[in-house]
Each structure stands twice: as C-alpha cells, then as structure tokens.
Amino acid sequence: MKLSPFPDLTAFLRVLAKALAIVFVANFLLLWSGFNPVRAVIMLNTWDIVGHGRARLVYPSDFANGQLPLEALFATHAISVRPKPVDEYRVVLLGESGIAGWGLPDEDTLAEQLTARSIRFDGKRLIAYNLAYPQPSVARDVLILDAALGYDPNLVIWFVTPAALNNAEEVIGANRVFFDLNHLRLERLIAEYPTLLHAWYEGHRAGLFTPQPSWQRLIALRDQDLLPIWANALFYPFIPPDLAQSDRRLGGEPVPAEARYTNDSPGFERMPNETWNFLRVGCLRAQVEGVTLLLVNEPMLIGIGGHSDVNYNAHYQRALYDRYREALNVFAVHHDLWYVDLWNIIPAARYTDTPLHADAEGYAILAAALERTLSEDRQGTRCD
C-alpha cells in the first residue's frame, strides 16, 4: 500500500471520480428512500440468536457516547425475542437505575423478583420485564413506554422520583444523547399531545438535542458511530452487575449536611411543572392501547443520624421531598392516575451505594408490596 496500485495519475483520478460518483448516487438513493443502512444493521442482534434476550436494556459504561436508539435497545431485550404467550400477563417496569437493578445480578432485580412470585391474574401468569434505564427522566421514560406498547403489555408500572420530574435544563439535558437518538419519537409525541407537551418542548428545545449543521441532512450514509456500540451490545452486560455491586450500606451512615436537591434547586420552583405533563402523556398513551398504568413513588432511603432533621438522604432535602410527595399525590388524584406511594417501604439498612439503590432483600420487600397493590387494588387506567 506504500505505492499506488494504479499505473498513472489519470487512471487513479478516474477510479477516484467513479468511486465518488457511486457514493453520491447511493447517498441520494438512500436519502430518497429514507433508508438508513446503519439503523437497519443495529436491529440485528446475535444475543437473540445465541441467548434468550437481555433481561434489561443495554447500559453503556460511557453514557454520553455509548447509547443506542430505542429500536436497537428493544431488539436486544427479552421482550422482543418471542411473541407473547396467551397465558402471560405482561408487565413492564419503567424507572431509573435502582429499578433497573444497578449492582444486582438479573435474578435479584425487581422485575425478576416480581416474576418469581408466580402472581396470577385471570389465569395468566405475571411476567415482568425490566425496561428501566439509568438517569432519571420522565420524558425519557415516556419514550421507552411508547416503544414498549408495541410489545403488548397488560400493565406498565412506572417508578418516579423528584429528579425524574425536575424541570431544569441541566437535569433534562443529562439524557440529551437519548433524545438525539430518538428525536423522531419524541417529536411525534409532542405533535400528538401539543397541549400537554408544547410548552415543555419550547422551554427545553435548545438543550434537548445536539445541534446538527443543516448540511448533515444531505448525508444518508451516517450513524456509523453506532456500529461499534452495537457490536458492544453483543456482549452482556455493559456494566456487569457483579462489578457494580457495592458492599456499602447507607443505612448505617449518618445523613450528610448537604443534599443534592433542595427546595432552592433549579427545576423545582413549581411542582407540578411542565415536565410533570409526561405523566399524563404516558397514561394517555397506555390508555389508547388498552394498557393499565400504575404510577409509583419510588422507595428511597430515609436516613437517620447526622443531618436527618434537614435531609432524608444525600439526594433529597426533607422540605423539597415532602413538597414533592404532596404535589404528586394531588396531581394523581386530580388527573385520576392510579398511584401508590411506596416511598418508605424499604428499610434503611437495605440501601447500598445511593439512596435509590437497594439490595436484593430490599427489592424483595418492594416486590411483595407491589403484589399486594396489584392484588387488592387492580384498576384500569382512567386518565384525565
């Protein structure tokens, strides 16, 4: 390769010109047909062929660079491997890293523990699918919910936290890569629910997507950077649960003086705010598909000692969290959402490295509480 294989400059330039012409023609044919070859390739997943589908969505270790579009995430997941059996009562779980089972092996996650309880409704066995994803955001969750509705769930259990409902640009922007990859789905939802989402969209549009020069729209042969990430998705898991596992137990530690979120933190000035409308959009989307939606206030550490008189834990100041709980309760009642507040159901001793990450026993307690809720109070979705 040191010397050109072509006999002279004219031959070289002729071949180069032909190659460029083929690339241009292929590019414009792909643009015209709306076909993106890379997006097609990343839908193929050997994990389905060699295994049983992932128990959870792919977690990238490099969150800012290593994500895949939702279609590709679902292509790797167990929920897409085979058609739903007739005797399955399909439940999908939405939420953030704690519900996804950060630091836990598959069998100890909430979804697997819920399935293991062999709950039956109307002769059908409850099978729970873990669709939770790190980084709190109800906007992100609604996109996952929207995709999940294509897999015929019976029930969506959606765990929320104050951070997931935060309206600050910085918190919402933490999911920018996710929004970039799934912008068409987000824009479709905004178009479908303009009265609920337009104000949020206008307020956050600048920070939602990475700006792209207009000329990039003329390039169909794009997204190649997804290919190595897709190749990574063939290895399970990205962040292995056993390596993320923590021996730490926050319940034994005093509550710190500083909480990450306080009453003064940006994005919490008003509760509810525009971001909260995603709860209503999620409910409406589920209702359209005839799917029940249960909204859950996610359990968190209620610490003792130290500055526990001011803060519940390192994440939340008491004043802020109490205001949030009250607002969420009022919001759920006002909009007729099926809602259960399980904020204190898991004992402090069960929390590991963060106030929202519990151990296997913690999630066993939560699974039992959910079983009680579902058995005693199963309702159809009635969104207002």
Place this chain on the structure above:
Amino acid sequence: MDVLRIAAWVVGLGAFGGLIVASHRQSSRGLRLGLTLISSALLIYVLTDQPAALLLFGLNIVLVFGTWHIGRTPFWWGWIVLLVALLILSKLPGIRGTDTFSAHPGRISAAAWLGFSYLAFRLIHLTVEAHAGRLADVSLEEAMIYALHPASLIAGPIDRVRTSMISQREATSLTDDLHQGLWRILVGTFTKFVIANALYSFIAVHDMAQNPDQPTGIAWLWLFAYSFYLLADFAAYTNIAIGFGRLAGLRLPENFDRPYLSPSIALFWQRWHITLSNWVRDYIFFPLARALRSKAGNRYRVLIQLLCHLVTMGVVGLWHGLSTGFLVWGIWHGLGLFVYGQISARAPRPTPAGIFPTRLRSAIGIALTYGFVTLGWVFFAADLPTAIRIIARLFGLNG
C-alpha cells in the same frame, strides 16, 4: 466558521498549492521557504483556532535561526539544554492542557504549540549536525524548510536534514508526485476515519482507562482494539504527512512497517515509529553507551546495556507526555529490549533443522512480541494506578 478562519484556509491552501508548483519548478529557495512558512503558520492557525498560536510559530522560526547559528559555536550544548528545557516546558500540565487563550488570557496554551515535540528533536539533530560541521552544503532556507515544512510539522515523521536537503534539490515529476501523494493521503484518510475512528468508538464505550472494573473478556477486547487503534491512528497521520510531503516534492521517511508482525521486540522498534527510534538510538543510546563504556570499560557491560535501554526508552516514554504511565511504558520496553538482547546474545544461532521450524519460530516470536507490546499499551493508556488495576482485571484479578 468566522471570516478569519475561512481566509486562513483559503490563503493556506493557496500557499500550499504554490509550494507544490514552486517545488516542482525548482523555484528559488526563498520563494519555497516563504510558501512553506505561510502554509505552516496558517495550518497551525486553522487547527488551533488561536491567533496567538502564530506567536509560538514565530518562536519556532526564531529557534531554527538560533539552532543554525548557535549550533556552530562552542555554546551548542547550551542550546541543546535550552531545547530540552522547552520540550519539557511544552509538556507541563497547564501548558499542555486544553486551556485556551480565551479561557486564560495571556496564558500560553500548549494546545497551540502544536508539533513542538517533533520540532525539538529535529532542532537537536540540526544542532548536532551544525556542531559536527556537517551542514556546510546545506543552506539556511533548506534547513528551515526541513524543520518547518507543513507536511511533517504536526505529527512527524522526524526526518534528517541531509535526506531532506537531497529531496528538496531533487527534480521530480509533478504528475507522479500528485499521483503517489494523493494515494497516500487517501489511504491515510481511510485509515483514520474508517478504521481508527471505528476502533476508537469501541474503546470509548469500554474505556478501561476511565472504568477499569469491566469483565476480563471485555478488558482484553479493549486492549486489542486499543493496540490496533494506536497503530491505525498514527500510521494514518504518517500516511497523510508523507502524502502531503510528496505533493510538495518532499520525500518524507516511512514511520511504520507492519510492526505487529515483528518476531522480536528489537525488530518491533525498527518498524514502529521508525524515525523516533532511529533518533533516540543515534542521540541517546549510542552516545550514552559510548560515554559509559569509555569510563567503565567492559567490566559493567551488561549493566551499561540495561541502563542505556532504560534511559533511552524512558525518554521515549516521557517524550509522549510527562506522566508515570508513559515513563513505565518506556521502562517496560527498555526492559524488554534488554532481556531480548541478553537472550539472543546467549542463545545458539537457530538453524533450519532445529527443534522449531523457522516459520513456527517466527510465528511464536510474533505472538510473544505482540503480546508484550500490547500489554505495555496499558501503561500508555492510563495513569499508573489505573494501569495496575487494568492489568489485574486482564488476568482475572479484582485489582
């Protein structure tokens, strides 16, 4: 893109186009030097987007002048000390960091002193040659074109002044140079944007340097990807540099020759960053070995060899950056070269009828050399504590 930058692109490309024509017409050295300096200055400007980077480029010109004149005086060694001091300075944290002039007005950003690592070695070579009186037939213009040519300014290779001078004087065919130059640029661009960038995407997602707690299998995959990324990335830049040099009628030396197919670590360093390893061999290893042997004779021959390998490769490591990781990477290779030298000096000369057939022996040598080199890249990729954790992870330990 602001107007100034667009203008810099246009003028820079125009100047380089002029340099291509002037070089092939064998125009006056003054004209070629002028076009060389304009192209290089504007290349630096468009890459850094910092007007102040031009001041550093001006300093480069002053340093070449200084080298040309002081190299011929008894103070030549003091000039080398100054160049080494500037090289160290250019790599200090805060100077080498990503701080820009806009963020810290008045503070020199090393991002702006692009290519000084290469320039410093070229200037040290020039100083030694001037001191030895070997520049009698080289003109100042030729020396400046050698030191500051836009093709090799940013990422080498580290040419020698005499080969550069011969190349500058040689009349070559414009069409042939355009053909071969564009071909090398095409190969380099493909290697960079298709192969190296794809490998980088893989590395970035499983970045062991940021998160060493990943499974052993992934750690090995990351390391293999990293080893080929380094080769692809650097070889791509070299191809592009050689290609642009060729466009301007300058034959730059090759820097890579299938290094991962080397059957020994000694051969590896004759095939990986060839111009750098030749430079340190000529200006560090041999002079140091001669100096130590002249003092100690043959009594400490083995110790001297060990010391020379460690110092030489330690400098190679630190030349990449002032960090313990780079230093350990250099020492790793220094030890490898020393051990290999000792074994090969004592081992019986292999014969085709020996225990291992030649091809099998070569294959084992290639595998061992690649394994040794690749394991060493861990120190290149991460700081020392993280590198140790990565190595533990590679061998299934918890670190």
